[in-house]
Amino acid sequence: MIKKESFVANRIKSIGYAFKGAILLLKNEASVKVQLTIALFVTVAGFFFHISSTEWITQLLAIGLVMSMEGINTAIEEMANFIHPEHHQKIGLIKDIAAGAVFFSSIFAIIIGLIIYLPKIF
Numbered sequence: 065m066i067k068k069e070s071f072v073a074n075r076i077k078s079i080g081y082a083f084k085g086a087i088l089l090l091k092n093e094a095s096v097k098v099q100l101t102i103a104l105f106v107t108v109a110g111f112f113f114h115i116s117s118t119e120w121i122t123q124l125l126a127i128g129l130v131m132s133m134e135g136i137n138t139a140i141e142e143m144a145n146f147i148h149p150e151h152h153q154k155i156g157l158i159k160d161i162a163a164g165a166v167f168f169s170s171i172f173a174i175i176i177g178l179i180i181y182l183p184k185i186f
C-alpha cells in the first residue's frame with residue numbers, strides 16, 4: 065500500500081516537472097512561441113471553417129508533433145551546449161540533425177494544413 069502511494073506521488077511529481085518544462089519552453093523559446101501562435105491561429109480557423117472530427121484530430125496531432133519535436137530539439141541544443149560549450153564540428157552536426165527532425169515535422173504539418181484548408185478557401 066505504501067509502495068502504491070509513493071508510485072502515485074512520484075507520477076504526480078513527474079507531471080509537475082514536465083509541466084515546468086513546458087512552461088520554460090513557452091517562456092524562453094522563440095520558435096515555440098511562434099508555433100503556439102500558429103497553433104492558436106489554426107484552432108480559430110478550425111472553428112471558423114467547421115472542420116470535421118478527423119480534420120481536428122489530424123490538426124491536433126500535427127500541432128503536438130511539431131511542438132514536441134521543438135522541445136526535444138531545444139533539450140538536445142541545451143545538452144550539447146552544456147557538454148561542449150566550445151565550437152566543435154560534431155556539436156554543429158548534432159544540432160543540425162536535431163533541427164532536421166523539427167524541419168520534417170513542420171513540412172508535413174504545413175502539408176496537412178494545406179490539405180485541410182485549401183479546399184475550404186478556394
Ligand SMILES: Nc1ncnc2c1ncn2[C@@H]1O[C@H](COP(=O)(O)OP(=O)(O)OP(=O)(O)O)[C@@H](O)[C@H]1O
Binds near residue numbers: 149150151
Ligand atoms: N558549438 C557549436 N559548434 C559547431 N557549430 C555550432 C555550435 N553551436 C551552433 N552551431 C551551428 O550553428 C547552428 C545554430 O546553432 P544554435 O545553437 O544557435 O541553434 P538555433 O537553431 O539557432 O537555436 P534556436 O532554435 O534556439 O534559435 C547549429 O545548427 C550549428 O550548425
